[in-house]
Amino acid sequence: MDSDKKIIITGHKNPDTDSICSALAYAEIKNRITNTDNYVARRAGEINGETKFVLEKFGVDVPEYVDNVATQVRDMEIRRTPGVPKEMTIKEAWDIMGKSEAVTQPITENDKVIGLITKGDIARTFMDAESSSFLSTTSPRFNDIAATIDGRIVSGEGDRLFSKGKVLVGAALVERMRGAVQPHDLVILVDRRENQIGALNSGADCIILCLGAKAAADVIELAGEKDAVIIETELDTFSVSREINKSVPLGAFMTHDSIRSFKLDDYTDDVKSAMGATRHRAFPVTDSRGHYIGTVSRRNLLNIRRKQVILVDHNEKSQAVDNIDDADILEIVDHHRLGTIQTLQPIYFNLQPVGCTATILYQMYIEKGIDVPKHIAGLLCAAIVSDTLMFRSPTCTTQDKMAAGALALIAGIDIEKFASEMFEAGSELGDKSAEEIFYQDYKKFTFGGTSFGVGQISSMNEGELNKIKSRLLPLMEHECGKNNVSMVFFLLTNIRESSSEMLYAGDNARELIINAFGDASETDGGFAVEGLLSRKKQLIPAFMDAIQNVY
Numbered sequence: 348m349d350s351d352k353k354i355i356i357t358g359h360k361n362p363d364t365d366s367i368c369s370a371l372a373y374a375e376i377k378n379r380i381t382n383t384d385n386y387v388a389r390r391a392g393e394i395n396g397e398t399k400f401v402l403e404k405f406g407v408d409v410p411e412y413v414d415n416v417a418t419q420v421r422d423m424e425i426r427r428t429p430g431v432p433k434e435m436t437i438k439e440a441w442d443i444m445g446k447s448e449a450v451t452q453p454i455t456e457n458d459k460v461i462g463l464i465t466k467g468d469i470a471r472t473f474m475d476a477e478s479s480s481f482l483s484t485t486s487p488r489f490n491d492i493a494a495t496i497d498g499r500i501v502s503g504e505g506d507r508l509f510s511k512g513k514v515l516v517g518a519a520l521v522e523r524m525r526g527a528v529q530p531h532d533l534v535i536l537v538d539r540r541e542n543q544i545g546a547l548n549s550g551a552d553c554i555i556l557c558l559g560a561k562a563a564a565d566v567i568e569l570a571g572e573k574d575a576v577i578i579e580t581e582l583d584t585f586s587v588s589r590e591i592n593k594s595v596p597l598g599a600f601m602t603h604d605s606i607r608s609f610k611l612d613d614y615t616d617d618v619k620s621a622m623g624a625t626r627h628r629a630f631p632v633t634d635s636r637g638h639y640i641g642t643v644s645r646r647n648l649l650n651i652r653r654k655q656v657i658l659v660d661h662n663e664k665s666q667a668v669d670n671i672d673d674a675d676i677l678e679i680v681d682h683h684r685l686g687t688i689q690t691l692q693p694i695y696f697n698l699q700p701v702g703c704t705a706t707i708l709y710q711m712y713i714e715k716g717i718d719v720p721k722h723i724a725g726l727l728c729a730a731i732v733s734d735t736l737m738f739r740s741p742t743c744t745t746q747d748k749m750a751a752g753a754l755a756l757i758a759g760i761d762i763e764k765f766a767s768e769m770f771e772a773g774s775e776l777g778d779k780s781a782e783e784i785f786y787q788d789y790k791k792f793t794f795g796g797t798s799f800g801v802g803q804i805s806s807m808n809e810g811e812l813n814k815i816k817s818r819l820l821p822l823m824e825h826e827c828g829k830n831n832v833s834m835v836f837f838l839l840t841n842i843r844e845s846s847s848e849m850l851y852a853g854d855n856a857r858e859l860i861i862n863a864f865g866d867a868s869e870t871d872g873g874f875a876v877e878g879l880l881s882r883k884k885q886l887i888p889a890f891m892d893a894i895q896n897v898y
Contacts (some may be wrong), residue, residue, distance in 0.1 A: 354677065355654060357389040357413060359661035364398045364733040364769075366390075366660040368726035369704040371407060373659055373680060375723055376711055386657070389413040391668045395787045397733060397773025404769075405725040405758070416654045417670035420618060422612040423651055425632055425641040430455030433462060433598030436491050437469050438590070443789055447799050451629035451642060454601050458638040460608055460631045472600050473592060479513035480593055482533070489553060489576045492533075495594035496580045496587050496606040498555065502567045503576030509533060512552060516584050516589060517542050517684055525549055535584050535591075540566065547573050555591075557584045567665035569709030608633055609643065615651060622648075660704040662686040662696075665791040680707055682742075683883055685792070702742040705730035709750040724757035729769060736805060737766045739845050742884040765805075769843060774806035781818040790882075791832060794891045798831045799853075803838040803882050812839040816850065820872055823852035834859065839873075840880060847879040848888075862896070863889040 356374045358366025370388035377386040387422075388410040394402070402409055430453045431440060440452050444466060490505035491600050512531030517524050517539075524542060528534055530550030535768050536542050538560035546554050553576040556562060562570070562577050570577050580587060600824035608631040609618055622630065622645050629642040654674040662684035663678050664671060676688065678695040682704050699707050705727040712719045719727070731751040735743035738751075755762045776784055789802035806812050815837060823835045834853035841847065849864075850873040851857055860867060863886075867874040879885055 352385075352652070353387045354385050354657060355388055355389050355413060355416065356657040356659060358659050359391060359666040359790070360668065361392045362390050362394060362398070363788050364395075364401055365661075365705055365730040367394060367398050367410065368401065368679070368730040369659040369708055370410060372705065372723050372727055373657065373711075374709045375720065376708065376715070376717070377657075379396050379717055380715060387411075392786075393783075395773060396543070396779075397769055401726060401733075402768055403731040404729075405722040406724065407722055413668055415614070415669040416656055416674040417649055418615045418651045418653060418673055419611065420609045420613045420615065420632055420643060422654060423615065423643050423647045425643055425647075426629070427631075427641040428453065430458070430460065430639045431597065432456065433601060434488075434491075435597050436487065436593060437472065437595045437597065437600075438495050438593035439465070440464065440665050441469060441593070447859045449629065449642070451627055452597075453631045453642060454597055455639050459719035460606060460633065460639050462598070462603040463599055463606055463627065463631070464601045465603070465627065468600055468602070472595060475877050479515060482514050482595065483512050483531075483581060485510050485595040487594040487596055489578070491596070492553075492555075492591060492594040493578045493580075494628055496555070496578070497700060498578040498580030498582075500571040501562055501577050501579055503553070503574070505576070507552075507576065510551060510578060514588075516588060517546055517554075518584070535587050536560070537584065544569060547575055551575060553578065555580060555587055557582055557587055578735055587761065599631045606631070610635060611640070615648065615682050618643075619648060658688065662688045663790070663792070664688055665793065680704060682707065684887070701730045701744050702740060702747040703734035705734070706744075706750045709754060710746075719754065719757055721758055724754040725760060728754035728758055728760065728762070729765070732762065732766045732769065733773075736840070736842050736845075736880050737762075737770075738882045739842065740884070741878075742881045745838065769805050770805070774808055776804065776806065776811055776815050781815070781822050784815055785819055785822050785826075785837065791830065792887060792890075794894050797894050799834040799856075799859075799890070800826060800885065801836045801838070801882055803840060803847075805840040805842050807842050809844070810840050811850070812841060815839075816848070816872065819850060820852070823850060827853040836860075836886075838879070838882060838886070842880075845880060846875065846877045849874045849879070859890060859893055862893040 348514040356370045358370050372385040390410045390412055428447055428449045433454050444452050451463055451465045453460050477875055486508045489507055493500050514533045517534045517536045524545050528546050528549035528551055531552045533553040534551045536547040536557045537557050543554055543566045555578045559581050607621055607625045610633055629644045632640045632643055655675050656674045657678040659680045662681045676690045680697045682699055682701050709727055728751050731747050735747050738748055785802055791800045819837055826835045834856040837850040838847045864876050867876045
């Protein structure tokens with residue numbers, strides 16, 4: 348499958364360890380059972396310190412970033428029209444455009460677009476070619492003139508340019524031609540030797556002999572002395588007169604100013620607007636380095652191929668990558684409550700009440716009868732330990748514990764020791780800004796007419812949690828009112844003590860905590876809630892009950 352047609356597997360924004368590791372594992376599963384490499388894991392945000400530690404521990408690269416799944420130019424049908432050099436003649440370009448059924452021809456140099464020419468531009472070129480001096484104003488090479496009229500050069504340098512003089516047919520007697528032929532002219536002749544000599548003696552830079560006429564030895568000798576070019580062709584004088592202007596080089600009439608082109612990553616909404624403001628029917632497409640790839644037209648907007656996406660560890664639209672509605676969602680694998688994602692057609696939806704998406708993926712390996720690679724086992728085990736806070740979270744199930752134990756054996760790790768190292772790596776908060784800490788694991792929720800945001804950070808170090816508290820409060824106040832969020836909460840979770848301090852900001856936020864957690868004790872800027880570890884299973888359900896009963 349083309350790299351532009353990969354099926355994206357991604358977790359939620361502000362991804363945690365489960366979101367990243369589950370995406371990587373599910374891509375591995377899908378590629379193995381389909382015997383392809385069509386499925387790719389992507390991240391929808393920056394990874395945290397804990398996840399970075401896990402990936403490095405098991406030698407796995409950080410997935411590429413995807414922030415938007417709206418259709419892009421790469422999702423359109425790109426016509427692979429080859430670029431041509433500006434020295435190419437109009438005749439050659441017209442033939443190429445006819446074979447490819449293209450109406451716009453990009454002109455390139457070193458793989459970069461330097462100009463465009465359309466069939467309309469070519470037609471106007473001939474309509475404007477009324478002067479006998481027209482051809483020389485475009486400076487074609489004599490080689491190209493010969494090729495255009497199916498001729499061959501028998502004397503002179505073909506790489507020279509015809510840049511001065513006019514084109515005329517030498518059908519008159521030699522006496523009359525002496526006054527008509529001027530230096531640097533191009534004269535179309537037949538087999539009259541005296542006319543050939545007369546044209547050369549009058550200073551013609553080129554003579555064309557038609558109807559198969561051959562230049563005599565003395566004519567060729569004279570042309571050499573005069574530094575003139577002789578071309579022989581089987582065409583008649585009328586045909587040569589008609590065809591010769593087709594030797595005009597594209598560079599003479601191409602459009603080279605304000606060329607509108609698009610990059611592969613440009614979004615089609617922007618492309619539509621740009622196309623509507625430009626007269627061209629086809630537009631060049633380039634890669635990120637500006638190298639020409641092909642063209643797209645307005646017609647290609649009609650059959651855009653939507654991106655195909657599989658979601659793991661979430662099914663809330665507010666947590667999904669931007670413009671998820673513009674993509675085809677193929678599957679969802681999750682362990683959260685039923686969210687707000689909608690699809691246009693039935694999909695595979697695996698939603699289970701376990702503590703971690705990674706547990707579901709381990710089940711898939713077992714069900715499909717395929718072995719779990721050592722590095723994938725390490726990733727999945729890390730995700731379970733992280734999401735269940737080393738099995739302390741009330742979301743943890745027997746399935747999670749059994750899966751983690753089996754995966755630890757495959758990965759060759761001691762869960763207790765590994766968990767301590769992983770949580771310590773994720774707890775290094777001193778060097779991070781308040782914004783990095785706040786958005787590291789922040790999610791938006793909507794219930795009824797109320798929208799609120801909840802962030803969480805977990806640490807084995809109570810002192811570290813206390814230090815970042817004062818840095819988070821101003822940021823939480825600022826977040827209120829953004830994206831229709833009226834209240835913001837943040838959990839400072841102490842893994843060792845199995846408790847959290849909940850900070851809050853926004854109108855009614857304090858009252859919501861009191862109504863949801865009646866036994867919470869007030870602190871400076873928040874509330875201490877014993878046993879509160881899980882945002883998903885403890886905080887969100889309690890908040891929703893309180894909202895339903897009070898608001």
